[in-house]
Amino acid sequence: MPRIRGSRGRRARLCPSAGGGASGRGNGPRPASPALAPLEGIELGGRTVGVLGFGGIGRAFARIAEGFGMKVLVWNRSPVEGHEQRPLAEVLARADAVSLHMALTAETRGFLHAERIAMLRKGAIVVNTARAGLIDESALRTALRARHLRHVALDVFDAEPLAPDNPWLSEPRATITSHAGYKTPEASRRLIAMGLARACIPGGEAR
Template structure:
């Protein structure tokens, strides 16, 4: 018998599962992120785990002898699952990519607009009874640098180009000549662009990718958007640059530590716009994510049934 447990299910995903009654009935669903004791109980006798965004360390995996497959609902399972431990235990870890490309790119551009016009600052001030119209920056005709051209970066290029921006792009694998952008070296991109948007995967090679030296190459008037992974940016170096006015504004959806700790320095800086790792969260993206997850689940059920 294949026991399927879905952990850290969101309320929206639980609602959408209602359109798939047979598959919903064949799994145990835990809405929310379980505490460690409950998580251990849920995983202990599971064959397949669908994991929203719950951490699964080596000890947890070692205590789940029947577990053969984890379907991670996102593109970066390594941030939540001990992949080396899973491999040693013979547990296949599946990730889902591209389901949120448009959603994340739209959120990235929304952050770019918000930072260019000081939307978050004015919102806070008006709520506090302060009427202080801010002078913003038009994006039409400005130059956006897109770092990383996976599915999200490619969508960001298209959106920005359609908005009337000139786009420079850099990617380790090269720039598709069909995209409406100009290929540039990383140094040239940082030096020339009025705004920079990060869209790299987090790997050992890209951790701290945007450090103090690279941040110093950006214009003092530049905007920085990061909806990829917090650890791509050297956080202390970014804080120093923002404090010193060497970067005009940072718009961030991702952080080294999440949730962002209370009292974090970012929360007290007026030239920072913050969102809560929500770039991928749209109903449309969630529907695509669920469809992909259920397709993998069906494949894994067949695979495990054939192995019995």
Template sequence: MRGVFVDANESLAVIFERLQQPGDPKVRINRNPDLTPDEWPQVLDGAEIAVVDHTPLPTEIARKCTGLKHVVFLGTGARSYMNPEELAELGISVHLIKGYGDTAVAECTIALMWASARVIALMDREMRAGQWLREDGMQLTGKTLGLIGFGGIAAEVARIASGSGMRVTAWNRTPKSHAGVEFVSLERLLADSHVVSLHLLLNDETRGFLSRERIAAMRPGVILINTARGALVDEPAMIDALKSGHIRHAGLDVFNIEPLPADHPLTKLPNVTLSAHSAFRTPEASENLIAAAWEHCRRVAKG
């Protein structure tokens, strides 16, 4: 059985090579993180396993990938890049990797929250332009953080936020309990939270979950943090709420269009702090990620 890591950046390629063990299935590394979807068939060249970081795999392209049986997606958000159900009909299984970057993403969530509360990015931009801008920030100690969705990442966010003196509430689609976290209705969470952070998986049920109506139900002056998926939010409604001030500030690591175009409306708003879908990118998380990818490859090769 043969595989290809189709779109490895250099740092992931080095880790992938280092973690290979004797007896592992042969997996060739394509060091091209800018692979286009049309290049899939040529790069795979009949391989049965594809390890993929971020390159979309449209179903019509997958039909041309003769021999492909398994896609090992480096993360949990495969639906942003492919349709697992349609691929399954072609006999292609999609394998996800969970939990590898819970702490990394949680720390980025907290960083975006604090940067948003203290308007750090705006002051940095203004000072570089020669302006001595002094903005009042939001003091977060004693404030309420509302977590929408509660898995491993949200649990880490709750741990860090509780340690900084915040009250943590959460809503989850299935009942859960967690020490130090009060689980409440979605309506109460939206109304009470000074900061709302999204931690839902993207699927057909959660796409557009934070709708215009739910944004309107949020506490005026709320801070919104999204390190999950851009499509969870009604983007035009969020932009309108940012312009009106209903949303005080947004800290965003994920977007409907990635890379985010330079002329996108979000780049023009002063009350938005942006990061380039990099919440999970730490050496520790990358090590966990690639180790798990190899385990998938080994398991698949053994049948």
């Protein structure tokens, strides 16, 4: 699926970007500012990443993370096959980084709220390219500014497109991209091919 391939790539790119201390908007450089701290990264090999949601994209992300030499801890709302699932509290407490891969439903809205953010180990990284409503943005920003979190990498937001004065754009320890986690040349070509195929189904109407 185009979105799975493109999205897993964006998640894989944002995780090392956050680990490397990269800051700013993904679609362009932020003006130089003396307030920006010097970049100081961490090595991903040997680190632990928590994968919250283990559908197609979560599984693909886990394989990529393992390729970086990371230990993967999985939590999913339902039983999963092929990978040991750990309790949510354990994943949050042990992970150096967590990446969200869940659909937004009534049950998952606000999933990563203030209490769960507080359960994350100090210095953790949070990556969300799934759905904005999964995280309490205000609580996330508070934890980042209090330095409970090392970095956040976000591709989705409560209000889109981001206004020029959106506080996320001035966070030196946030990597921000513009809700285009799936968009690669390859994914775009596959989407076009799928659209053409559907339009040309015998007896179907072009649309």
